[in-house]
Amino acid sequence: MNKTRVLIAKPGLDGHDRGAKVVAKGLRDAGMEVIYLGLRLTPEQIADAAIQEDVDVVGIDCLSGAHMTLFPKTVQAIRDKGGKDILIVAGGIIPDKDRPALKQAGIAEIFGPGTSIDVIAAFIKEHVTKK
Amino acid sequence: MSDKPAAKASERKTEFKTTVDGFSVKRVYTQDDIKDVKPEDIGVPGEYPFTRHVMRTGYRGRLWTMRQYAGFGTVEETNQRYKYLYKQGQTGFSVAFHLPTQEGYDSDHPLAAGEVGKCGVAVDSLDDMERLWAGLPMGEISTSMTINATASILLAMYIAAAEKQGADVSKLQGTVQNDILKEYIARNTYIFGPQPSMRLVTDVCAYCANNLPEWNSISISAYHMREAGATAAQEVGFVMADGIAYVNAMIKRGMAVDSFAPRFSFFFAANNNLIEEVAKFRAARRLWAKIVKQRFGSDNPRSQMLRFHVQTDGFTLTAQQPLNNVVRVTLQALAAVLGGCQSLHTNSYDEALALPTEDAVQMALRTQQIIAYESGVADTVDPLGGSYYLEKLTSEIEKKAEYYIAEVDKMGGALKAIEAGYIQQEIATSAYDYQNAVDSGEQVVVGVNKFTVKEDTDKELMEIGQEMERKQVAGLGKLKAERDNQRVRVTLKRVQDVAKGSDNVMPVLIEAVKAYATVGEISDTFREVFKEYRQPNIL
Numbered sequence: 001m002n003k004t005r006v007l008i009a010k011p012g013l014d015g016h017d018r019g020a021k022v023v024a025k026g027l028r029d030a031g032m033e034v035i036y037l038g039l040r041l042t043p044e045q046i047a048d049a050a051i052q053e054d055v056d057v058v059g060i061d062c063l064s065g066a067h068m069t070l071f072p073k074t075v076q077a078i079r080d081k082g083g084k085d086i087l088i089v090a091g092g093i094i095p096d097k098d099r100p101a102l103k104q105a106g107i108a109e110i111f112g113p114g115t116s117i118d119v120i121a122a123f124i125k126e127h128v129t130k131k
Numbered sequence: 132m133s134d135k136p137a138a139k140a141s142e143r144k145t146e147f148k149t150t151v152d153g154f155s156v157k158r159v160y161t162q163d164d165i166k167d168v169k170p171e172d173i174g175v176p177g178e179y180p181f182t183r184h185v186m187r188t189g190y191r192g193r194l195w196t197m198r199q200y201a202g203f204g205t206v207e208e209t210n211q212r213y214k215y216l217y218k219q220g221q222t223g224f225s226v227a228f229h230l231p232t233q234e235g236y237d238s239d240h241p242l243a244a245g246e247v248g249k250c251g252v253a254v255d256s257l258d259d260m261e262r263l264w265a266g267l268p269m270g271e272i273s274t275s276m277t278i279n280a281t282a283s284i285l286l287a288m289y290i291a292a293a294e295k296q297g298a299d300v301s302k303l304q305g306t307v308q309n310d311i312l313k314e315y316i317a318r319n320t321y322i323f324g325p326q327p328s329m330r331l332v333t334d335v336c337a338y339c340a341n342n343l344p345e346w347n348s349i350s351i352s353a354y355h356m357r358e359a360g361a362t363a364a365q366e367v368g369f370v371m372a373d374g375i376a377y378v379n380a381m382i383k384r385g386m387a388v389d390s391f392a393p394r395f396s397f398f399f400a401a402n403n404n405l406i407e408e409v410a411k412f413r414a415a416r417r418l419w420a421k422i423v424k425q426r427f428g429s430d431n432p433r434s435q436m437l438r439f440h441v442q443t444d445g446f447t448l449t450a451q452q453p454l455n456n457v458v459r460v461t462l463q464a465l466a467a468v469l470g471g472c473q474s475l476h477t478n479s480y481d482e483a484l485a486l487p488t489e490d491a492v493q494m495a496l497r498t499q500q501i502i503a504y505e506s507g508v509a510d511t512v513d514p515l516g517g518s519y520y521l522e523k524l525t526s527e528i529e530k531k532a533e534y535y536i537a538e539v540d541k542m543g544g545a546l547k548a549i550e551a552g553y554i555q556q557e558i559a560t561s562a563y564d565y566q567n568a569v570d571s572g573e574q575v576v577v578g579v580n581k582f583t584v585k586e587d588t589d590k591e592l593m594e595i596g597q598e599m600e601r602k603q604v605a606g607l608g609k610l611k612a613e614r615d616n617q618r619v620r621v622t623l624k625r626v627q628d629v630a631k632g633s634d635n636v637m638p639v640l641i642e643a644v645k646a647y648a649t650v651g652e653i654s655d656t657f658r659e660v661f662k663e664y665r666q667p668n669i670l
Contacts, residue, residue, distance in 0.1 A: 013230035013246050015319030018359045018446070021559050021670055022566045038668035039319055040234075042242070064230055065486070065595065069245025093450075095485055095592055113450040113483050114579040116570040 003033040004128050005055040009046045010039035011074050014064035019091055019113075023059060026117030032057075032124070043070065047077035050086055056128050058083075059120075061091035068098055075106035085129045091115070149407040151568040152362045152561045154527050160519035168526050172417060176512040178432075180420035182413050182525070184471040185436040189512030190503075194222075195467075196474040197499045198275060200442065202227030202252035203486050204599050206263040209252040213267060215489060219496055223474060224305075225275040226263075227251035228285070233320045235281050235654025238603045247600040250486070251277075255607050255651065257644045260288040261295060270298030274305035275350070275440065275474070280322040282309040283331050284653050287640035290343075306347035306396055306440070309335050312373040313352045315549045315666055317359040317558065322654065325546050327661035331636065333380050338637035340391040347396040349377060350440060353415075356554075357400035358446050360562020363411045364528050368535025369545075369554050370397060371418055375536070376545035378427055388427045392434035396473075400444040401463035408463070409515055410524035412439070412470025418529055440474040441467035448483040451586065452578035456480035461498050468502055469515055475499055485592040552669040559670060607649070614647040622646045623656050630660040 008024040010017060017039050024036040037049050050058050060074055067090070075088055090102065091111045099110055109123055147156040157164070174180060177187030186192060199216050201224075202209050213224055229251035231243035237255050238247045247253050254260055270293065278285045286307045290300055311328040314321040321328060332349065339348035353361075353370035361369065374395065381391050399415065401408050419437035423429045443463035448456045457480045464477050477495040479487030487495070503509050515521050535557075539548040548554050568574035575581045622643035629639045643653055 013234050013236075013242065013320075014250075015230075015314075016358075017319060018562050022360075022562055024670055025559075025563050026566065036668050036670050040665075063250075064246055065249035066245035093484065095594075114576070116580075117566065118570060 003031065004057060004124065005033045005035070005053065006057040006059060006124070007035045007037060007046070007050050007053060007055040008059045009037035009041050009049065010061055011041055011043055011046055011070040012062055012064060012066045013040060014062050014066070015039060016063040019063075020059075020061050023061075023091065023117065023120060027059075027121055027124070030117065030121040032121070043074040043077040046074055047081045047083065050078050050083050051081045055086060057087045057089065057124055059089050059091065063092045065093070067092060067094055067102065071102050071107055072105035079106070087124065087128050089120070089123065149404045149524070150362060150402070151565045151574055153364075153404070153407060154524065154531075160523055162519065164519050164523040165526070168522055172526075173516065173522060179424065179435060180417040181436055182417040183513035183516050185416065185438055185473075187512075189471065190468075190509035191512070194503050194509060195472050196223040196273060197221050197496060197503075198223035198225045198273075198440065198474045198476055199492060199496055200225040200227050200277065200476045201492070202229070203250075203593075204248040204252065204595050205603060206252055206254065206259045210263055210265055210267070212489070212492075216492065216496065217267070219493055220500060221496055223273040223275065224267075225476060226277065228276070228278055229253050230320070232285070232650050233278060233281060235322050235650060235658070237607060237649050237651030238600070239607055240651055245600075247603050248595050253599075253603045254285070254288070255603070256610055256647050256649045257288050257291050258610055258647060260285075260292045264292055264296070268298070269293040269296050270302060272304070275308075276305070277308045279308050279311055279314050279318070280320055280328065281650055281654060282307050283335050283636055283640055284644065284650055286335060287637060287644045291641055291645050301342065302345060303343055304345045306350050307335060307339075308352060308398070309349045310352045310373065310398075312376060312545055312549060313355050313370075316369065316554050317355040318352075321666075322663060323657065323661040324664035325550070327657075329380050329546070332377065333384055334635045334637055336377070336381055336391055336394075337384060337386060338635055339394060340386065344394075346394065347438075348391065348394045350396050350398045351377065352398040354398050354400045354442055356558055357402060357444060359558050360565060361558045362561050363402065363404075363407050364531035365535060365557060365561060366399065367411055367415045367418065367528055368532035369539070369558075370399075370415070371422060371532060371536050372539040372545040372548065372554075374419065375422060375426070378423070379544065382427070388423065388429045389431040389434045392423055392427075392429060393431065393436075397437055397439035399439055399441050399472075401441050401467045401470075402444045403447055403459065403462065405462055405466050405469075406515075406521055407524055407528075408466035409470045410521055410528050412441075412467070412472065413513075413516075413521075413525045414528040414532060415439070416471070417525070418532055438473045440476070441470075441472040442476040443467070443478045445478055445482060448478060448480070449576060449579050450483040452584065453480050453484060453590070455578050456483070457494065457498070460495060461502075464498055464502055465506070465508065468508055469513075471513060481590070481592065484590060485594070488591065488593050552667070555669040610647060611649075618646040619643075619648045619652070623648055623652060626653060626656050627660060630657055
């Protein structure tokens with residue numbers, strides 16, 4: 001079986017990339033193929049890369065508080081560009097009360113501060129749709 | 132004395148370390164451990180190399196400035212928070228700008244959508260800056276502004292607003308962060324490439340040296356490197372390397388070190404390991420004094436004094452059992468005070484969840500006040516000085532930091548080391564090691580990987596509504612319609628001309644902001660001349 005391909009990217013203007021980088025390295029060590037796209041990206045740029053790189057999973061994160069705008073836009077952009085089966089997960093500082101709406105918008109799971117890499121890797125393995 | 136392997140079996144761990152990638156800690160320290168430390172390297176407070184404190188009287192003369200970093204929503208909301216903090220006994224102000232202001236976009240820019248007023252206050256124009264300080268006497272207060280890529284623009288606005296209040300500009304007190312190098316390393320709000328960015332940084336420093344003698348023209352920041360994962364020694368080593376790059380850039384402009392270095396300031400984090408953090412601040416003071424004196428030939432003690440602000444480390448706050456953060460912040464703030472900081476921000480316990488509520492901010496400020504007025508640690512200078520362990524660690528951090536400085540020197544300085552990704556990679560490795568240590572349980576984080584409880588998620592959090600964004604955008608539209616747009620065009624053209632040449636941009640920026648040219652418009656003018664920059668992704 002091919003390795004699971006994961007794109008890690010940060011939409012919006014937020015500059016905090018410690019978490020995104022640690023998760024990218026961690027998933028790589030967990031045996032996945034990880035593309036780290038970096039930060040300060042638009043939802044369209046992330047969606048384009050997801051399609052172009054033919055990934056199975058997109059992980060996005062935001063610590064600036066703009067998640068309610070950026071996460072749904074990113075999901076929409078990925079779906080619009082044909083990434084129907086891509087599993088989309090998120091991280092960052094996301095208040096509990098925002099979670100139902102984000103899940104409704106298509107974010108499969110939200111990993112808050114303190115989450116271990118194992119938990120994220122296990123979730124991806126269980127939920128990813130392999131092509 | 133020796134650590135026999137047999138004796139180790141009775142200890143909790145096979146090796147004790149300050150932090151995950153930090154220093155080995157011995158069972159006990161004695162006179163033997165500091166026999167190589169020269170007495171003059173420890174010295175006395177107020178004298179070179181200032182290991183023990185920059186001032187002879189320490190906090191017996193004046194306490195540190197209690198300066199809470201704050202900013203959210205509209206300028207009115209933030210102004211209210213400032214007045215609240217002032218009333219609660221805060222002694223300095225510290226502005227958090229929202230990301231669009233930091234990255235050179237107006238609130239009506241498509242990239243600002245969702246970010247307006249979120250992790251800072253929305254300031255688009257001088258009009259916002261004026262209202263931010265309504266009822267607060269700019270001529271008397273001390274203000275720190277966390278602003279980097281757009282530092283020159285926001286400083287111009289601060290000066291113009293102070294003038295409008297009738298303040299004597301030459302007496303303005305405060306700090307502009309203006310440290311672009313750590314933006315490439317860790318904080319990521321740069322706009323332009325390193326060369327034009329360094330020109331803007333040094334324009335600000337030179338302008339302040341000549342016009343704002345009481346203003347700190349740069350706050351060379353280690354804080355964000357620590358937040359990104361750096362160890363204590365990396366924090367010191369890399370911030371010194373950045374400091375050296377700034378001094379070199381100013382000297383290259385033809386300025387003598389002692390004409391600007393007295394207004395260089397620093398910014399560190401305070402992490403959890405109490406003694407290592409105290410040692411870090413002392414090591415940094417000693418190193419900077421030696422660098423400025425020996426490398427740059429300064430003979431003004433004021434240039435050699437490392438004066439610094441501290442923020443307790445945001446990364447150490449846990450979303451789990453958030454009240455535990457009160458204790459973490461107390462210990463970190465204690466380290467900052469035992470380490471002799473000039474200014475301190477204490478985080479609020481709820482900041483791993485959202486922006487802090489007013490009650491949480493009050494408790495954070497009270498933490499400083501309790502340390503200042505009840506603990507007694509501010510009553511003698513460098514109370515831990517002379518401790519075998521502390522002095523040994525101070526020397527170890529100094530040596531390790533010197534190693535990093537030498538590595539950066541070998542690459543041709545901080546700019547080159549950043550372009551090569553060296554500093555970013557070192558920090559990312561430390562961050563990953565830390566996460567692995569937490570995941571394996573080797574590094575205990577109380578409430579996260581040990582002593583966990585099932586928690587009720589219904590906490591009261593602060594929220595910035597979408598209404599705020601609409602209001603800000605509407606206000607900006609009104610300003611753009613009502614101002615003298617011909618004057619805006621003329622001043623922006625002047626900004627463009629000066630940007631293309633080599634004159635200091637500050638005077639024309641002050642003209643432009645007085646014409647109510649916006650942060651976005653001025654940044655776009657710079658973008659045309661300097662070009663936007665994106666650094667490669669480094670894992």
